[in-house]
Amino acid sequence: MISRPTRQGIALLVILAGISFYAAREQVDKQEQPQADVDPNFNYVLRDFELQFYDENGEPALNLQAPVLRNDPDMKLGTIEQPVVKLYQPGLIWDLTANEATVTADKEFVSLIGEVNINRQQVADGRRTRLNTADVEIEVTPQTASTEAMVEVFDGFNQFSGRGLDVDMLADTFELKEQVKATYAVN
Numbered sequence: 220m221i222s223r224p225t226r227q228g229i230a231l232l233v234i235l236a237g238i239s240f241y242a243a244r245e246q247v248d249k250q251e252q253p254q255a256d257v258d259p260n261f262n263y264v265l266r267d268f269e270l271q272f273y274d275e276n277g278e279p280a281l282n283l284q285a286p287v288l289r290n291d292p293d294m295k296l297g298t299i300e301q302p303v304v305k306l307y308q309p310g311l312i313w314d315l316t317a318n319e320a321t322v323t324a325d326k327e328f329v330s331l332i333g334e335v336n337i338n339r340q341q342v343a344d345g346r347r348t349r350l351n352t353a354d355v356e357i358e359v360t361p362q363t364a365s366t367e368a369m370v371e372v373f374d375g376f377n378q379f380s381g382r383g384l385d386v387d388m389l390a391d392t393f394e395l396k397e398q399v400k401a402t403y404a405v406n
Contacts, residue, residue, distance in 0.1 A: 264289045268299075279307050285320075295324040302331075306388070313388065314338040317355070329357040335366075337386075348374045350393070352384060362388040370395060376404035 268288040272281040287300040299320040306313040318333025337350040353368040364386040372379040372393070383396030 262290060262292050274307075279305075281306050292324075297322040297324075308388065310342050311388075311391065312340045312342060314340070327359050329359060331355040331357065337364075339391075346375055348372065350384070350386075355384075364388065367396075378402040 265288040266286065268285045270283040271279065274280040282305040284303045285299045285301055289298045291298070299322065302317055302320045304315040306315070315331065315335070315337050317331035317335045320332065321330045322328070332354055335352050335355045339348045340346070350370060350372050352366050352370040355364050355366045357364045365384060367383050369382055370380060370384045372395070379395060379399065379401045381395030381397060381399035384393060385396070386393045
């Protein structure tokens with residue numbers, strides 16, 4: 220026969236085990252889901268960074284690679300050193316490189332800083348257009364870009380240059396603003 224203090228000890232252990240089981244189950248149920256995006260309120264640095272976005276069909280839409288990505292939550296600004304961006308659109312691939320880039324917290328505005336190289340390739344025939352300039356401002360949602368700097372454009376045959384540029388990536392058009400010079404190749 221078990222003594223009374225032993226029975227009370229066993230009962231206390233069963234109660235404690237029940238409470239522990241219930242508390243552990245509550246913690247499991249309340250676990251947070253993984254974040255779908257990096258919180259812009261964190262101060263962080265990522266090294267050898269690569270980001271890949273896919274469209275609704277699972278096809279690549281954007282690839283970004285950089286040796287360093289920093290986020291400053293106080294300034295609400297991300298800084299990317301030596302970004303290499305590949306943007307996929309129907310029938311086109313855009314390759315963008317720069318010395319540095321900044322991205323606003325809402326990811327709507329991107330500034331490419333320093334030496335900026337933009338290459339556009341038509342997938343069907345492989346034709347390329349190259350734009351070289353400095354300090355390009357990109358608006359993400361309308362997919363437009365602009366600069367007030369000197370610009371050189373080469374389409375594989377013809378050479379254009381000028382000061383200032385507006386690019387509409389969706390309409391696949393660009394406009395040189397002033398001091399425009401062109402050299403056309405006779406086909």
